[in-house]
Amino acid sequence: MGVLVYLAAGWMLLVALYGLVTSRNLVHAVGCLSVAQASTYVLLLAVGYRDGATAPVFSDLAPGSRPLVDPVVQALALTDVVVGATVTALLLALTIQLRKRYSTLDPQALTGLRG
């Protein structure tokens, strides 16, 4: 069961890159980017997991009574979730404006920048 979780993160990244490379619609590409980001959450939290441990919150738990999962990776994943949400919002804003100026959203047809 162990290494499977890490491999799942790798799979999600590469399938998201496949979606990005073969995308025919920029909104779909931005969605694939957020899937690629989801792979980082899975790897970070899998690295921090501990068998038989509980969440690192002492609101209903006496400190030291039970083994705890790694709280640092959770803080990193939290920061990563925020970064993902903001970058997705910014890229979607660019996509909206791009659609107004080009009649299509297919990377194949965007021929403004070449050479």
Added chain:
Amino acid sequence: MTQADLLPWAVAIPLLGAPVLAVAGRVLPRLGCDVLATAAAAGDVACLALLWSRIHGVSTARLGGWPARVGIVLAADRVGAGLALLVAVLVLAVLVYSWRYFDEPSGERAGLFPAMVLVFEAGMVGFALTGDLFNAFVFFELMGASAYALTGYRIEDPRPLQGALTFGVVNSFAAYLSLLGIGLLYARTGQLDLAAIGRGLAGRPPDLLVVTAFALVVTAMLVKAAVAPFHFWLPDAHAVAPTPVCMLMSGAMVELGVYGAARIYWTVFSGAGGVPHDAFRHTFTAFGVATALLGAVMCWQQRHLKRLLAFSTIAHVGLFVTALAALTPDGTAGAAVYVAAHGCVKAALFGLTGVLLDRYGSVDEHGLHGRARQLRLVGVLFTVGGLALAGLPPFGTGLGKALSEEAVSSSAGAWLTAVYVAVSAVTGGAVLRVALRVFWGVGPRPAEDHDDDQTTGEGEEPEIRGPLRGLPVMMTAVPGALLVLGAVPGCVPAVAHAITDGARALADPALYRRAVLGPPAEVRLPGAPVSSAWTVEGVALGCVSAAAAILLGAGSALRPLPAGRLLRLGVRALRRLHSGHLGDYLAWLAVGVAVLCAALAAQA
């Protein structure tokens, strides 16, 4: 104010200035916003100049009072603080340059553009000063987010939006790759501070996880530094970004990618358990030379001025990476001087291109042929900039090139000196060709070759309404000042010595580790100083490359250079690779990571 205080202040000033400006922009007139923005930028320059002058080894600041094992420690040696100072100086220059140049939105959005520039500066300064790997990822994303919005600023023109979107997706994907690498390193060492990870890796011999983690983390740095084959996004983003943003991106942001790669290798992976020196040296010399040659060839082909300067930046990034790949204090010192001077010169050239865009609404070499004759001063400055790019001796770029050539030829091979001279000559020659054609109308008007797969500079909308009024004085004064600043390292030996002396600290991971992990005390730099003076062959090589640039520029301005059929086909194929298609760039990103992993693993 000890150094430990100056470090957080350097990041806090722009982070405080941006929200204040965003709010003040609603009430203050345009002049008020500009004064406020300039004050914040000047304050940051003062803070970083003070910091840079006081650093003698590595100065650290423990944020929140926590040691490096638990919290985040800001650690700056002369190179990191020097790069942050370069960023601050360029931001100040850009804000002064765009005083009356920029058609900012009025009404409640008046202060937003300078506020975004200040956030961009905070991201770059934070990235240069941080000593924590995940914190570097956060500032990498902060730099990115503000750069995407600034690049796509002109929403009425379709191309900036496409350039910004490509820039955003490629850089963000590379950042997520590096986060996977950070996850691997965290699992192995249980640390996030650069020095602590380095010490954690030293316990075991290097295995595949270390090589893969290094490749993933350094990929994001190489994408930001636009090293081939990760460089495709840069010309698209530069061709379309507003001129002040181009000045910042080419002048400082790209160089931060090179600094990030060097910092991560020296501090984390250069020890016993990391990537062996030979593997790094051969791999990154190959990447550097490939980038330099590709950048030079593509730079010579361009007719769109901003793309031409963007490919020139890529070529010079290749030279910086080759110098750093020598893994000697001399190489680091040469690269540091070269980066400092190149940043100023390239920002000046972009500023002058902005003048052409403002006057004629075009940045196309063929379209502008002979039209800018009356802009005498701008023409002279543009030519001086071209000569500086070519490495003419009194300029800092000449000194940086000389020091890098000396370091690289002693460690890797004399043929690399030929690469330095050739690349400087070709890029300098391209700029001189443009100067001669646009400002002096030399030679026949180039024939309209209608191969449609080329971005022309036509039809660019001037970035300010009503270009009938006179040229704002700042739009020539700031580039002039930046060119003078680019000459300072070459002319004033004390400045050159300060840069090179500090650069030795980057190549000394033990010193960095002692400063960050040991008790908080000022750590002095031991060892013999690095040579930073002009040498005879340095001056000679500088003159050779400058002369070659003049010959190439003047020659091709008079009549197009003869090129063999094979060369022309090869160049056409190379240019078709730069297709502007997002999928292509990401496919090349995957290939680049694969090549990096394979090359490092083969030699590890």
Added chain:
Amino acid sequence: MTARGRVLLFGAGAVVVAVFFGLSCGELPRFGATAHPYGDRAVAASLAHRTANVVSSVNFDVRAFDTLGEESILFATVLGATLLLRLARDEQVRPAPAEGVLPTTRLLGIVLLPLALVVGVYIVAHGQLSPGGGFQGGVVLATALHLGYVAADYRVLERVRPLAVLDVADSAAAAAFTVMGLAGLAAGGAFLKNVLPLGTFNQITSGGTVPLFNAAVGIEVASGVIVLLAHFLEQAVEMSGPPEGGGSAEEEH
């Protein structure tokens, strides 16, 4: 490059990267292993500052500089969206038509809106005690406010959501985070230092500056996300773009 060529190129690169990543996953510590040195140090630091939720302690006390960077990214995105989604010269704004709503939806909205707002405030306030915090509570508050749009129509939402005030609140909260950090520098000698009295463990006032940072982040995220959604809604609901092909310089070919 043709589509096929692109996929082949990607395939070659992806296979090599997959092999390297797969092998290095094999060398990672076993999934669920018990050795988490940084985690143990973080728990010790959190208990030293009497913060019950260790993740909030790491976010707002031990590694607060990361959170400062993350909030600056959110602030940059709100500024960016305001810049990018501004009214282009060839566009005009049409006020949204009033839409009828089922009485049951309206009732549900009226009941749920205050409830959701209270839950959001609760999550922000108890950030350092129970799971949640400034960011999660802020997003709950932001999405809760849009119940007004669901339960009524766009005009009601515009009345409930004063954009100018929210813009200023977003900037003020971003500046407040940095100012509190500088206060820590002035008082305690280190940027973002926890200088306030730590209070008693598991109480709402425990953790020194952690609740304050939580509140600042809560306000910034709530107002930032509302402003962000406002720009997207304005684009989707109100703005009508230039006539097809008129504004765009891209000719059809």
Added chain:
Amino acid sequence: MNGPLIGVALALVVLSATVAVLTREPVRQAVVLAVLGLSLSVLFAVLQAPDVALSQLAVGTALTPLLILLTVRKVSRRSLDDSDSGDGSGDDDPDAGGRT
């Protein structure tokens, strides 16, 4: 007890991620991304990370799909009120035919 639960949640995440990537039409992709956000929240809860699960629920399930749907509405709506030649947003769906 946690092992099989993690396995199920992980399978759900991987499946919905793959489907999200292979769904070319943005509106359907937004729905699948919401399902992915939900399954990620479940996985994080099972991995004992309540904070991240709550923020993923708020962002991945509510915010990102909402933004995508608003973008799609703006994108398809633009061609609706412009190309009043009446073929609706058909022309806007370039990959209607070539489903890869």
